[in-house]
Amino acid sequence: MTGSINIALLGCGVVGSQVVRLLTEQADELAARVGAPLRLVGVAVRRPQRHPDVPADLLTTDAAELVSRDEVDVVVELVGGIEPVRGLLLTALKAGKSVVSANKALLAEDGAALAAAADESGADLYYEASVAGAIPLLRPIQQSLAGDRIVRVAGIVNGTTNFILSAMASSGANYTEALEEAGRLGYAEADPTADVDGYDAASKAAILASLAFHTRVTADDVYREGIRDVTAADIAAAKALGCTVKLLAICEQTNGSVSARVHPAMIPRSHPLASVSGAYNAVFIEAAAAGQLMFYGQGAGGPQTASAVLGDLVAASRNRVIGGRGPRDTAHAALPVLAMGDTHTRYHVALDVIDRAGVLAQVAGVFAEHGVSIATVRQEGRGHGNGAAGRDADDGAPGPKDATLVIVTHSASDAALAATVEALTGLDAVQGVAGVLRVEGLGRPVTELGGGS
Template sequence: MTRSAAELDHRRSVNVALLGCGVVGSQVVRLLTEQADELAARIGAPLTLVGVAVRRPQRHPDVPADLLTTDAAGLVTRDDVDVVVELVGGIEPVRGLLLTALKNGKSVVSANKALLAEDGAALAAAADESGADLYYEASVAGAIPLLRPIQQSLAGDRIVRVAGIVNGTTNFILSAMASSGANYTEALEEAGRLGYAEADPTADVDGYDAASKAAILASLAFHTRVTADDVHREGIRDVSAADIAAAKALGCTVKLLAICEQTDGQVSARVHPAMIPRSHPLASVSGAYNAVFIEAAAAGQLMFYGQGAGGPQTASAVLGDLVAAARNRVIGGRGPRDSAHADLPVIAMGETRTRYHVALDVTDRAGVLAQVAGVFAEHGVSIATVRQEGRNGSSGEGDVDDGAPGPKDATLVIVTHSAPDAALAATVDALTGLDSVRGVAGVLRVEGLGRPVTELGGGS
């Protein structure tokens, strides 16, 4: 083939370099092959896979041997590469590779939530400078089209809250605890047996994965820069079977939520387990499914639901981005991005307004409720509902019988109105110092997420 014919070929196809060929990568290769004709029709030019960088030069069933290379750095700077698809994960060496690719004018499609959450701004700046595209739909909520709707469809609206179930492992565990009454350890073991939890589940159960996604969502939704370090993070290790039962008694269910809010020009982003009303659309999202609830000033309440992980599912999102980047190559355009970012202050968790559910083991004698209520009042926290339960778990009806005669044991279940998180935490600390309080049986945040929570609190 003469050089000019090769150039013509190159101009006529969009050439793709793939970094990483694991569960998702091999699905991307499969779909590129199986759907070659359809993709070419949608793009206006064929997509050609010109190289696949892998760590070890072993044979790969789905990839022709001559495409495999261990030289990722060489691949991302090759002249004939138009788009780099990155499915390696982690911060280094991927950050350097992608910055190099973008600086060389290659568009980048990535599923790397950790990198985007830590250093998305540097990648976006590099893309802006060279005029290349940077897409990362697959980094949050797998197959669910979410970042494109936030970035483009809602570009004319003001998003005020994004709240989602964005980690399938923890949702599987919490769903299993709710349906079977299992405790956390049992449910985690089941998740591991069924392939929903990794051997080291830390990234999932301690909320690191969800925190990265929260940072990406907050950055896009509020047109500002939020990194994973800005996200308050609590995992699900401490969620007990008693917490799940307490939620059920309140008409709620427990979910690990990533919540991003914008109030008065300030943003907050947090990941923690919370009780949500069973009537909320997010409450019925169970097992390994993901869903994200968005509230915008004009659009109102929206929800996006689907599978948040899995090889083919994530590959679907990657290919959507790849088609977009390739179309832009063909028509000489560029993907939309914000021309300017606000630098909105990220408020600390202590200043974020939340609601608490607190279960207290107390001595059941006259004056206890007055004492407990006094501690809440001292900290400026308003109580929404109080319910008394017998020590054996039977539930009392109506308000606490504060005039009961003997010093028996009882449980006080209190749900607060919203207050700064620091005030709520300080209240719980102070309660443990009361001699009538034998212990705090459970503390969980309560989130209405734009829905009334009138059913909370049982009898009151």
């Protein structure tokens, strides 16, 4: 057995403390798998007194000094944020030290610089824990599917928003109530912005799209819409269509371009992603040869994320022992990134209209003008409660004075769809837009949409 692999840990919070625990508890097993013992040589934290579980002689507040030590083989970074971490990791990689990171924000913003530094020195850069916690996702995309053409990666990659939307769907609660519940149960942070506004999911989408399409995609390239504006009425409307509302990260490759977006969307209740509830994550991958694959598990949590970190740590350490290194990030395809307006989606639009002859013709005319084809229309009487009424509009009896038109479109450019909605608000007969949500079939036929269930 060769000498030990020496590890510097940056950050020792919920995940880091689990990494320390597992490194100790599983020391023998890990050594057998790596071919050398893993030795923790330092833990950089802000306030050492808060870490009584870590041997005092390992604790330091000087991360830069720790990273620069000659003895360090692998730097495990669990601090998060852009600076000062970027500088620390670049220094480590340039010095030939391998890096294991769970830092989605940094990878999504400047993964290219880190990858270049790793390439130059021959060090490893692993970041499985940055997306979907415990779920093995990056390694399957980067290695298992390396001989295939991935056409779509779509999934639920943020547990906080999934918890909130699940709670809204099951209890009928509105967004604010569900957010409060999530906070009480520890599923939402005191400042939930990164989660509920989709920043977290957008970073993950950028990482997934980059690996899947061999193209650099940064968080800025990702269209982002959070869940703050999802109403109880939207959830009810989805239910009436046989759908459920999820915050999705969707990365697609079409006609030589790629797109990446994060937004709430209705998906058919029969789709496997629809039943992913609470804090779970699930990601669908569609590849030309492999077909559809799904990966499911816990997307966050201390031990769960630590599992992904340790998998990377074993890989990086093993490469040190037996030589060689992990796969490089390749951006050889360098495909253009589509703007959201050019991305093709489907819309669900609920319009409050005056119930008089000719209104539907007028509304349909606006869709036609914008080249948007309508898949289904349903007229609902109002005053029966939102979205729950319905069928009586079809029976020929005179309807109530006001009505809601529920329209699901076929696929069209997002710009055309947005312009259609904008134009509809200008019609006299339209009293208001009760709800607009994108609809995703995710590779499955959604012909049954509009039929209720």
